[in-house]
Amino acid sequence: MTPRHVIRLLGVSGLLLTISGCxxxxxxxxxxxxxxxxxxxxVSLNGIAFERGRxxxxxxxxxxxxxxxxxxxxxxxxxxxxxxLELGTRHRLLDDSRWTLSVAPxxxxxxxxxxxxxxxxxxxRLGAQALLDYxxxxxxxxxxxxxxxxSVAGPLTAFQGRFNGTHLLASPGGSLGVAxxxxxxxxxxxxxxxxxxxxxxxxxRQTAGYxxxxxxxxxxxxx
Amino acid sequence: MRHGAPWKWLAAxxxxxxxxxxxxxxxxxxxxxxxxxxxxxxxxxxxxxxSAEAPSSVTVVTFNLAFAEQVTEAITALQRPPLAGxxxxxxxxxxxxxxxxxxxxxxxxxxxxxxxxxxxxxxxGNALLSRWPITADWKIHLPHDDPYHQRRRIAVVAxxxxxxxxxxxxxxxxxxxxxxxxxxxDQAETIINALEGTGPLQVIAGDFNTSDPGSLGQTVxxxxxxxxQWASEGVGDTVDSVLGGFPLDFVFSQxxxxxxxxxxxxxxxxxxxPVWVRFAWPP
Numbered sequence: 001m002t003p004r005h006v007i008r009l010l011g012v013s014g015l016l017l018t019i020s021g022c023x024x025x026x027x028x029x030x031x032x033x034x035x036x037x038x039x040x041x042x043v044s045l046n047g048i049a050f051e052r053g054r055x056x057x058x059x060x061x062x063x064x065x066x067x068x069x070x071x072x073x074x075x076x077x078x079x080x081x082x083x084x085l086e087l088g089t090r091h092r093l094l095d096d097s098r099w100t101l102s103v104a105p106x107x108x109x110x111x112x113x114x115x116x117x118x119x120x121x122x123x124x125r126l127g128a129q130a131l132l133d134y135x136x137x138x139x140x141x142x143x144x145x146x147x148x149x150x151s152v153a154g155p156l157t158a159f160q161g162r163f164n165g166t167h168l169l170a171s172p173g174g175s176l177g178v179a180x181x182x183x184x185x186x187x188x189x190x191x192x193x194x195x196x197x198x199x200x201x202x203x204x205r206q207t208a209g210y211x212x213x214x215x216x217x218x219x220x221x222x223x
Numbered sequence: 224m225r226h227g228a229p230w231k232w233l234a235a236x237x238x239x240x241x242x243x244x245x246x247x248x249x250x251x252x253x254x255x256x257x258x259x260x261x262x263x264x265x266x267x268x269x270x271x272x273x274s275a276e277a278p279s280s281v282t283v284v285t286f287n288l289a290f291a292e293q294v295t296e297a298i299t300a301l302q303r304p305p306l307a308g309x310x311x312x313x314x315x316x317x318x319x320x321x322x323x324x325x326x327x328x329x330x331x332x333x334x335x336x337x338x339x340x341x342x343x344x345x346x347x348g349n350a351l352l353s354r355w356p357i358t359a360d361w362k363i364h365l366p367h368d369d370p371y372h373q374r375r376r377i378a379v380v381a382x383x384x385x386x387x388x389x390x391x392x393x394x395x396x397x398x399x400x401x402x403x404x405x406x407x408x409d410q411a412e413t414i415i416n417a418l419e420g421t422g423p424l425q426v427i428a429g430d431f432n433t434s435d436p437g438s439l440g441q442t443v444x445x446x447x448x449x450x451x452q453w454a455s456e457g458v459g460d461t462v463d464s465v466l467g468g469f470p471l472d473f474v475f476s477q478x479x480x481x482x483x484x485x486x487x488x489x490x491x492x493x494x495x496x497p498v499w500v501r502f503a504w505p506p
Contacts, residue, residue: 054408054441155371
């Protein structure tokens with residue numbers, strides 16, 4: 001491999017990495033909210049599958065996540081990808097010894113430098129995810145998720161008030177995850193999911209999927 | 224929030240919005256959206272019939288002349304073998320005066336359609352120059368304007384009368400990879416669809432901007448599925464860049480048999496190198 005090939009490989013890898021985060025529907029969350037006075041911090045490595053040209057492509061997507069306890073039954077937090085940020089809250093609706101049900105509304109803004117069939121580098125997403133935890137044992141928890149996200153995806157000229165090329169999308173999705181408690185304040189979570197985006201005027205777009213691992217640890221907030 | 228600093232928090236969102244607006248304040252491209260023009264044409268061939276005898280081959284060249292800045296160097300390149308005597312030259316990133324000058328120096332007829340105006344106020348478009356009569360021509364608007372300037376891309380089609388046989392030739396300039404591979408495949412398919420039913424002999428040549436991973440393979444697959452042969456297959460990289468060489472320029476054909484092909488990598492006034500294909504004639 002010549003230096004030219006190395007430079008080219010680095011350039012292409014950088015390009016591919018920057019397009020990945022914004023395509024991921026991964027949230028890597030369970031239904032149990034973070035207790036008041038603590039913060040959960042997580043590092044995720046997701047693999048995402050998406051339409052590239054007329055074929056399917058796969059990319060890694062690293063993410064940082066955090067959740068901060070805000071009340072007895074709710075927390076807030078977000079996830080940071082390479083070129084995007086999503087913030088939201090999570091509200092626990094039902095809880096017993098086996099089951100926890102929560103809903104997690106969120107809003108996110110992503111820059112997508114390279115798009116596929118459409119010209120829409122700016123993506124604003126707003127929606128919610130319902131999360132259901134089923135505790136299999138002391139250390140294992142199964143999480144099912146259902147989400148509905150609405151997106152405004154447009155060209156950079158949208159910031160100048162020119163919306164030609166802007167699309168409105170609705171993306172229902174689903175996820176299934178399993179979490180294993182490694183220690184009192186350490187959790188490993190594996191999750192897979194999909195989204196079925198619909199462009200409101202043009203119809204279905206190709207399904208996007210993801211799978212990933214998250215290592216999350218909890219620490220007490222400073223007083 | 225600390226006491227005494229709320230103004231900072233209040234000022235942050237408008238400042239961020241202003242910064243974003245400045246960062247994204249690229250001027251919009253001025254596109255030529257009409258279906259029929261602007262159109263420029265000329266005929267600098269020597270008076271009289273082209274040739275009494277049928278040719279034994281037809282040579283097609285495609286050349287992106289990088290904003291038509293170094294026209295003299297391009298003319299020198301097009302006057303030396305293996306490009307000298309080309310029957311058809313498909314050119315991209317051209318303006319009207321550069322096309323006319325090249326046609327005049329080489330003794331060719333031409334048709335040129337600009338797609339948009341460049342930042343230096345020169346036109347930016349595609350041309351076809353031919354040793355044979357151009358009997359019809361039109362432009363094809365390609366879908367998916369670029370998302371930063373909303374710049375439009377086009378293809379220019381000409382019907383050439385090669386010794387009594389009509390041949391459809393297209394000069395293409397697809398969008399750069401900021402439009403995404405799916406969008407560029409849509410652009411290529413738009414051209415293929417526009418040529419349907421126009422005749423059995425077709426050549427589609429130009430800059431397909433296939434620098435991103437996988438785009439070359441999917442572009443070739445699309446043309447192959449639609450009955451086109453990759454006539455310039457195997458010529459290698461056609462552009463030099465800081466990231467290395469890229470194969471961006473192609474010739475696809477239908478109904479014609481390619482005999483020889485190549486890239487002229489000597490300096491020609493552009494970051495692109497001219498690609499040539501010699502087809503057997505009669506088809």
